[in-house]
Amino acid sequence: MPGPERNVWTTVVAANPGHARAYAQRWRDLEAAGRDIDGEARLIDAMADRGSRILDAGCGTGRVGGYLAARGHDVVGVDLDEHLISVAREDHPGSRWEVGDLATFTLHDAQGAPLAVDLVVSAGNVMTFLADAERVPALARIRAHLAPGGRAVIGFQTARGYSAEEFAGDAERAGLAISQRFASWQLAPWTDDTGFLVAVLVAG
Known part of the structure; x- marks a missing residue:
């Protein structure tokens, strides 16, 4: 099935300018109600050595990256939405949160060298929000930021028009x-009819 012709997030926000604020508030409300919103982050934390440098690609409000930063990792997050980045900066100060397009972003370290990370995480169906023409460029930008031996972990609902194949x-x-495929962030076994994919990727 072909992917969307336009970035889904920007299309939705253009039609409803309050969407980003409502989205951010929803996660705050879920956390305040005691709901578990950290399943993705716990997996990434388990995969990472202490003090790893982690890129949260499509970080939104910093829900995943903020958890990882609180456990001692060096986190940088990138998201297209300026409001969500402002929430991440407010809720999770001390980490680096950047407005950027996943299909074109480039990050540098404090010395101006290209940033290389140990792990990339992309949760929350980010890949399905991208236009079809943005998907390979976004994955290439993720690949470009991996340190030697680094891994990327990307999860999304395949039922949203982007198949595992x-x-x-x-x-x-x-x-x-x-390198690995699972059916959930809790590492449920992958099957061909699974509606959710968590993929662990390495440089090919």
Whole structure:
């Protein structure tokens, strides 16, 4: 199935300018109500050595990256939405949160050198919000920021119009290879009819 012609997030926000604020408030309300919103972050924390440098790609409000930063990791987050980045900066000060397009972003360290990270995480169906033409470029930008031996972990609902097979092909075109596949962030076994994909990728 072809992907969207336009970035879904920017299309929704253009039609409803209050969408980003409502989205951010929803996560705050869920956390205040005691709901578990940290499942993705716990997996990434378990995969990472202490003090790892982690890129949260499509970080939104900093929900995942903020958890990881609180556990001693060096986190930088990138998201297209300026309001969500402002929430991440307010709720999780001390980490680096940048407004950027996943299809074109480039990050540098404090010395101006290209930033290399140990792990990339992209949760919350970020890949399905991208336009079809943005998917390979976004995966290529993720690949470009991986340190030698680094891994990327990307999760999304395949029922949202982006199949596991399409994703694997796009990843290969971007210079990435899938090393593991799961059906949930709790590492449920992958099957071909699973409606959710969590893929662990390495440089191909």
